[in-house]
Amino acid sequence: MSAPLVSIQDLTVQFHGARRASALNQVSLELGQGEVLGLLGESGSGKSVTLRTLLRLHPERHTRTAGRIRVDGQDVLALRGRELDRYRGGTVSMVFQEPGLAFDPVYTIGQQISEAVRVHEGVDQATAAARALAMLERVQIPQARRRFDAYPHELSGGMRQRAMIALALACKPKLLLADEPTTALDATVQIQILLLLRELQRETGMSVIFVTHDIGAAVEVADRIAVMYAGRIVEQGPVGQLVHQPCHPYTRGLLAATVGHEHRGRPLEAIPGSPPDLAALPPGCSFAPRCSHASERCHRDIPPLEQQGARTLACWHPVRLLGEAA
Amino acid sequence: MNAALAPTPAPHDMGGPAQPLLIVRDLKKHFPVRSSPLDRERKFVHAVDGVNFSVPKGKTLGIVGESGCGKSTTARLVARLMPADAGELIFDGEGVEEFRGLRLKEFRRNLQMVFQDSFASLNPRLTIAETIAYGPRVHGIARADHQARELLDRVGLDPSHFAGRYPHELSGGQRQRVNIARALAFDPRLVILDEAVAALDKSVQAQVLNLLQELKAERQLTYLFISHDLHVVHYLSDYVMVMYLGQVIESGPVERIYGHPAHPYTRALLSAVPSMDPEHRTQASPLAGDPPNPINPPSGCRFRDRCPHAHAVCASATPALRDMGRHSEHLAACHLNDPASGHPEAHQEQRP
Numbered sequence: 188m189s190a191p192l193v194s195i196q197d198l199t200v201q202f203h204g205a206r207r208a209s210a211l212n213q214v215s216l217e218l219g220q221g222e223v224l225g226l227l228g229e230s231g232s233g234k235s236v237t238l239r240t241l242l243r244l245h246p247e248r249h250t251r252t253a254g255r256i257r258v259d260g261q262d263v264l265a266l267r268g269r270e271l272d273r274y275r276g277g278t279v280s281m282v283f284q285e286p287g288l289a290f291d292p293v294y295t296i297g298q299q300i301s302e303a304v305r306v307h308e309g310v311d312q313a314t315a316a317a318r319a320l321a322m323l324e325r326v327q328i329p330q331a332r333r334r335f336d337a338y339p340h341e342l343s344g345g346m347r348q349r350a351m352i353a354l355a356l357a358c359k360p361k362l363l364l365a366d367e368p369t370t371a372l373d374a375t376v377q378i379q380i381l382l383l384l385r386e387l388q389r390e391t392g393m394s395v396i397f398v399t400h401d402i403g404a405a406v407e408v409a410d411r412i413a414v415m416y417a418g419r420i421v422e423q424g425p426v427g428q429l430v431h432q433p434c435h436p437y438t439r440g441l442l443a444a445t446v447g448h449e450h451r452g453r454p455l456e457a458i459p460g461s462p463p464d465l466a467a468l469p470p471g472c473s474f475a476p477r478c479s480h481a482s483e484r485c486h487r488d489i490p491p492l493e494q495q496g497a498r499t500l501a502c503w504h505p506v507r508l509l510g511e512a513a
Numbered sequence: 514m515n516a517a518l519a520p521t522p523a524p525h526d527m528g529g530p531a532q533p534l535l536i537v538r539d540l541k542k543h544f545p546v547r548s549s550p551l552d553r554e555r556k557f558v559h560a561v562d563g564v565n566f567s568v569p570k571g572k573t574l575g576i577v578g579e580s581g582c583g584k585s586t587t588a589r590l591v592a593r594l595m596p597a598d599a600g601e602l603i604f605d606g607e608g609v610e611e612f613r614g615l616r617l618k619e620f621r622r623n624l625q626m627v628f629q630d631s632f633a634s635l636n637p638r639l640t641i642a643e644t645i646a647y648g649p650r651v652h653g654i655a656r657a658d659h660q661a662r663e664l665l666d667r668v669g670l671d672p673s674h675f676a677g678r679y680p681h682e683l684s685g686g687q688r689q690r691v692n693i694a695r696a697l698a699f700d701p702r703l704v705i706l707d708e709a710v711a712a713l714d715k716s717v718q719a720q721v722l723n724l725l726q727e728l729k730a731e732r733q734l735t736y737l738f739i740s741h742d743l744h745v746v747h748y749l750s751d752y753v754m755v756m757y758l759g760q761v762i763e764s765g766p767v768e769r770i771y772g773h774p775a776h777p778y779t780r781a782l783l784s785a786v787p788s789m790d791p792e793h794r795t796q797a798s799p800l801a802g803d804p805p806n807p808i809n810p811p812s813g814c815r816f817r818d819r820c821p822h823a824h825a826v827c828a829s830a831t832p833a834l835r836d837m838g839r840h841s842e843h844l845a846a847c848h849l850n851d852p853a854s855g856h857p858e859a860h861q862e863q864r865p
Contacts, residue, residue: 229714230685329802343803344580373579373741374785379798381787400714403787407794426791444719446744447789448771454726455748457719461684 190260192361192394193218193241198254200233200240200418208465210236212418213254215492218362223388223395225409225426227402227441231462233418234398238364241396242275259361277307280355284367286347290339296323296350297335300357307358322353326383345376349383356387363388365397369404381407402445406430411497414438417463417473424498434498434505437474472503480504528606533567534703534735540564540590540600542583546808558807560586562759564600565834568703568752573729573736575750575767577743577782579804583759584739588707591737592626593617605702622652625696629708631688635680641665642676645695652699664694668724686717693724697732705737710745722749743786747771752842755779758807758815761834765843775837775845778816814848824848826855 193216200211211233218224226234239245240252243263256263259278266274283289291299300319304310310318316335323331326349339347348368355363365384369377385408388395399405405412406426413423414435422435433439440458460477463469469476475485482504490501495509541564543557561583568574576584590597593609601608604623608614628634635644645661654660662672668690680688689709696704706725710718722745728734740746746753747767754764755776763776774780781799788795800819805811811818817827826848835851837843848854 229716345803373804374743375579375782375798375800376803378785378787378795379801382795382798401787402715403789406789406791407787430789430791441715444716445789446719446722446742446748448744448747450748451767454723455719457723458716459720461686461717462714 191217192220192222192259193396194255194257195237195241196255198237198240198256199252200236200245201251202245202249203251204249206466209468210418210465211240212468214415214418214420216413216420218394218396220361221388221392221394223397223408223410225405225412226396226398226415227400227405227412228415229400229462231417231465232415234415235366236418237415238281238366238396238398241362241364242279242281243271273307276303276360277358278360279362279364280358280360281364281366282348282351282355282368284370286344286351287339289351290347290354292339295336295338296342300350300354303354304357318357319353322357323350325356326350326353326387328353344372345379348372348376348380352380352383352387356391356393359391359393361393363393363395365395367399368397370399370401377404378407384408402430402442414441417468418465419473419501420492420499421474421502422498422500428498432507434500434507434509435474435502436478436480436504436506439506472501480506530570532570532606534570534605535591535737536567536601536603537587537591538565538601538603540587541598542586542590542595543598556808559759559810560807561590561597562810564756564759564761566754566761566764568735568737571729571733571735572751573738573749575746575753576737576739576756577741577746577753578756579782580741581758581804581807582756583807584756585707586759587756588626588705588737588739592624592705593621594626618652622699623701624703624705625699625701626705626707627689627692627696627709629711631685631692631712632680634692635688637680640677640679641670641683641691642672644680644691645698648695649698657698660698661694664697665691667697667728668694669720670694684717686713686721689713689721690724693721693728697728700732701734703735703737705739707739708741709738711740711742718745725749743783755782758805758810760815761844761846762816763843763845763847764834765837765840765845769837769840769843773843775843775850776816776847777820777822777849779845781819814846822849822856822858824856824858830854 195214195216198211198214202208202210228234252264297319300322301315304315304318320331320335323334328334328346328349369380381404397408409426412426412429413420416437422438433442443456444458458477463473471486471488472490475481485503490503492499492501498509500509540561542561543559546556546558548556564587578584589595604615604620609620610617642661645664646657649657662676665672665675670687670690710721713721738749750767753767753770755762757778763779774783784799802819813828813830814832817823832846832848834844834846848856849859852859
């Protein structure tokens with residue numbers, strides 16, 4: 188594999204406002220060209236913070252960021268001014284969870300997409316409008332010409348999310364960040380959007396980081412899954428191996444707690460307790476207070492990230508060893 | 514003794530075990546749409562349009578459907594949080610708010626609700642022990658505070674730790690436990706859970722589902738469980754009712770609905786669930802488009818413009834809910850299941 192498109196090393200993000208919170212702790216990630224990574228985690232695990240840091244969306248006054256992020260050869264944390272503008276939307280763009288909030292309510296869908304094209308590529312209005320219309324057709328919006336002149340509130344949720352994807356892909360980014368794009372949608376619409384994302388990824392060859400709390404959605408689109416807990420990546424591997432042979436007790440617990448038809452009539456294997464407070468993380472493994480395998484060492488020392496083949500794992504007492512799983 | 518002066522104990526099991534705890538007949542609610550005064554016709558959202566169902570005692574009825582299908586409105590109408598345009602509620606053999614029937618105040622003591630948004634449904638200025646004791650105190654029940662602490666303990670929150678805290682100091686899962694405790698404070702017989710676990714993280718969701726199951730067994734509760742998550746409904750429910758644009762299109766025992774769905778919409782809904790197996794990913798979407806607008810529902814069968822089996826008869830005649838022959842509890846509203854409907858693909862024989 189050539190140089191990875193995205194390389195994140197020891198990324199640490201702390202917010203300090205009224206309260207101090209360590210949102211990300213020494214996160215390292217790599218993503219190749221054309222690869223789809225699923226970032227899986229619960230609320231507060233740092234998955235959205237990772238995406239927002241990649242786009243530098245956090246207010247700098249209240250955020251302390253350490254580590255290195257390189258995307259397509261650029262040092263993201265050092266970008267300033269025009270370079271940053273070009274990077275956002277040009278190299279990397281994002282699809283948000285709530286398209287109703289992400290769009291500007293006073294401009295039509297068409298105006299917003301053509302504006303992005305004009306700003307990034309310096310083309311005239313007519314070319315940009317034609318591009319925007321072609322994008323709307325590409326994301327399979329029926330009657331695209333009519334929707335072009337529609338305001339965001341006139342579209343249904345699924346349609347708005349398609350328009351959001353059209354906007355994100357209008358300038359042919361190399362990396363698409365998708366922040367829970369299907370969580371707010373009905374199951375029947377969710378599967379349509381997942382299939383659309385998969386198809387567009389195959390056509391354009393872009394890389395995708397897909398953030399979700401739903402293992403099912405991640406399995407549908409991702410090649411590789413990274414599981415996050417309390418601001419750390421605890422386990423990572425190809426989607427098939429991770430789902431069938433989880434090594435970290437948290438991953439295993441998450442899979443067991445996901446309700447399926449086979450669970451009927453039995454109590455679920457729930458993980459006790461709740462995720463830790465990011466302002467006061469435990470000194471050792473963050474999952475130790477909820478883990479049935481935890482020993483004294485887990486409460487004392489943070490487990491290092493071990494790598495074997497395509498998989499990585501940070502655990503002192505894995506459910507199965509990395510070597511066994513492969 | 515005058516019932517208006519002294520609190521009566523909650524009446525228990527009046528109609529016997531065979532009497533369904535709740536029967537809902539022909540429930541309707543149409544919301545007027547604000548339109549310009551020049552419009553000829555007033556438009557209505559047909560939120561709930563002639564819904565019939567019953568919930569047997571001690572069972573769980575799951576209601577599923579896409580957003581806008583009327584499942585939450587149905588719950589709110591049953592709880593009388595808003596008046597229905599038409600329809601009857603019969604609670605354990607007694608008509609609610611009818612002449613010589615059950616009075617609303619008494620009905621509400623027997624029925625409690627847990628909502629999706631655990632934060633919005635708690636008063637931010639009351640501690641959680643006060644929140645739980647509030648309702649019983651209004652109804653004049655003695656020892657409300659003592660009972661509140663017991664309930665907190667039962668839902669897994671240590672009262673010495675949590676009783677004096679405010680809602681913003683708790684996590685989502687803990688707040689939802691408080692909501693459940695509050696719902697139980699009246700010792701209700703029917704609990705309506707409207708997307709009660711939808712906003713929770715997976716690991717916490719499993720804890721709350723387990724708690725709900727335990728409480729149901731301990732207190733002989735009956736649940737009306739509303740969710741868009743088909744896995745959770747399968748796990749928790751005994752009976753399932755599928756709604757589409759304000760109408761029930763299929764209902765029956767959970768194994769029948771999940772094992773042998775009879776309506777094309779139910780089949781599509783079930784196959785829209787992500788596969789969980791990377792080797793067998795979903796290849797094609799079972800349904801195109803979004804749920805249609807409930808303001809002007811299509812004529813005949815409301816599902817026909819998204820249905821792969823639609824035919825002329827589906828536009829002209831509205832299919833009625835009919836049972837599946839040998840399975841009298843399994844009802845579906847589709848011309849395909851009625852040999853006499855005139856639909857060319859209709860099954861000539863009753864399917865197993």
